[in-house]
Amino acid sequence: MLIRKGIRMETTPGFFLNDIDRIAVRDYEPTDDDVVRARLRTLGVQEHRIRFNKGPAAGSEWCIYDVGGSRTQRIAWYPYFDDCDAIIFLAPVSCFDERLAEDRRVNRLEDSYMLWKAVVSSKLLAKTSIILFLNKRDLLEQKLRSGVLIRDYVHSYGDRPNEVEHAIKYFQQHFKDILRKNSPEQRPFRAHITSVVDTKATAVTLSVVEEGILRDHLQRADLL
Numbered sequence: 001m002l003i004r005k006g007i008r009m010e011t012t013p014g015f016f017l018n019d020i021d022r023i024a025v026r027d028y029e030p031t032d033d034d035v036v037r038a039r040l041r042t043l044g045v046q047e048h049r050i051r052f053n054k055g056p057a058a059g060s061e062w063c064i065y066d067v068g069g070s071r072t073q074r075i076a077w078y079p080y081f082d083d084c085d086a087i088i089f090l091a092p093v094s095c096f097d098e099r100l101a102e103d104r105r106v107n108r109l110e111d112s113y114m115l116w117k118a119v120v121s122s123k124l125l126a127k128t129s130i131i132l133f134l135n136k137r138d139l140l141e142q143k144l145r146s147g148v149l150i151r152d153y154v155h156s157y158g159d160r161p162n163e164v165e166h167a168i169k170y171f172q173q174h175f176k177d178i179l180r181k182n183s184p185e186q187r188p189f190r191a192h193i194t195s196v197v198d199t200k201a202t203a204v205t206l207s208v209v210e211e212g213i214l215r216d217h218l219q220r221a222d223l224l
């Protein structure tokens with residue numbers, strides 16, 4: 001745990017401890033890598049305005065809302081659904097064997113499926129682009145390598161190979177089926193496999209997402 005400028009940060013195990021000599025100095029300044037590894041719980045809704053000065057969205061300003069994901073925070077989302085072009089939905093694929101901190105009876109992956117179903121079936125969001133990030137791929141890989149068996153937690157996984165690519169394909173198909181069955185209007189299934197702590201790869205993913213959101217936005221404007 002790091003305490004800095006009044007912010008409590010829980011950390012990805014090992015990452016900060018391995019770098020303790022760099023961090024435990026008086027004039028420590030966090031790097032981008034430190035920032036993405038910090039566990040900084042979002043309370044309520046945080047608004048960020050970003051002006052693009054290059055790429056397809058150059059010249060425009062986007063308003064990005066970061067919403068708290070835990071169950072008690074979700075009620076705060078609804079006022080933002082009204083006028084929103086796109087949602088990036090992060091589902092942690094490494095969490096198939098974990099339970100919610102706020103309700104130990106609920107498996108985290110099951111909770112992501114339920115929340116995804118609620119979001120994609122919302123009539124208010126029928127025209128909103130929804131992009132799924134199957135996130136924490138790196139942690140899924142570590143977990144499977146350490147010997148955790150998916151079928152012990154996800155019984156329907158059966159005899160499929162206990163390997164990262166097979167697992168992601170299986171989870172992804174489940175999200176896709178939920179979208180197909182519950183979306184009030186037909187819409188494409190857009191998914192990316194991510195480890196958002198890999199800032200370079202994430203920048204590439206985000207530029208693809210940016211283009212897609214712009215395209216959808218222009219298409220909607222054309223239809224109006």
Ligand SMILES: Nc1nc2c(ncn2[C@@H]2O[C@H](COP(=O)(O)OP(=O)(O)OP(=O)(O)O)[C@@H](O)[C@H]2O)c(=O)[nH]1
Pocket residue numbers: 010011012036037038039040041042043067068069070135136137138139194195196197
């Ligand atoms: N290794 C790894 N760690 C990740 C990844 N994505 C998020 N994390 C870590 O997971 C922890 C939680 O990330 P946060 O961004 O604080 O979580 P959040 O989903 O916004 O949670 P709330 O703010 O409570 O909704 C942090 O320590 C992140 O560094 C990933 O793809 N790989």
Ligand SMILES: [Mg+2]
Pocket residue numbers: 040041042066067068069
């Ligand atoms: Mg957050």
